[in-house]
Amino acid sequence: MRPPTFRVPLGSPLQLLLLVCSFALVAYAGVRLLKDDWLAVALWFVGAALLHDLVLLPLYSLLDRALRAGAAARWTLYVRVPAVLSGLALLVWCPLILGLSADGYRSATGLDPDVFLPRWLLITAVLFGGSALLLVLRLRRATKDRSPAVH
Numbered sequence: 001m002r003p004p005t006f007r008v009p010l011g012s013p014l015q016l017l018l019l020v021c022s023f024a025l026v027a028y029a030g031v032r033l034l035k036d037d038w039l040a041v042a043l044w045f046v047g048a049a050l051l052h053d054l055v056l057l058p059l060y061s062l063l064d065r066a067l068r069a070g071a072a073a074r075w076t077l078y079v080r081v082p083a084v085l086s087g088l089a090l091l092v093w094c095p096l097i098l099g100l101s102a103d104g105y106r107s108a109t110g111l112d113p114d115v116f117l118p119r120w121l122l123i124t125a126v127l128f129g130g131s132a133l134l135l136v137l138r139l140r141r142a143t144k145d146r147s148p149a150v151h
Contacts, residue, residue, distance in 0.1 A: 060087075078135040082127035089120055 010016065034041055067076050095101040096116040105113040 075135065078131045079128075082124070082131045085127055086120075086124040089123060093120065 011019075064076075064080070067079055090097060093116055096105060096113050097120050099113065099117070102113040105111070
């Protein structure tokens with residue numbers, strides 16, 4: 001019996017080239033980002049990781065479990081997708097949605113920052129409304145496809 005050999009799984013040359021290019025891009029961005037105030041950036045990354053791992057992950061895991069326990073399993077996707085997209089939009093534009101950087105935004109762009117909260121709420125409503133519409137259409141099609149004996 002031959003001993004097992006260890007083989008490093010390498011991708012195609014194109015995959016390796018893309019991997020090297022992505023590492024080079026990350027290194028360039030890291031050098032540019034850390035050039036001025038590296039301590040504040042490092043603290044921000046550590047704080048963001050701790051906030052996510054210790055607060056946000058347990059919170060949305062608990063919400064997801066509650067959703068799965070309270071609803072049929074096939075319906076959870078119709079709540080998860082709009083919730084994740086809305087949460088991502090909130091995460092990206094949180095300072096503007098909550099008005100935390102309104103003065104800086106106004107002075108930098110000359111535009112009114114008060115439109116971000118209503119627009120985020122509108123986007124969230126459209127996402128959940130579209131998801132509810134898709135669910136209704138799916139349920140309606142499922143009842144049409146059933147045989148008359150099941151009704």
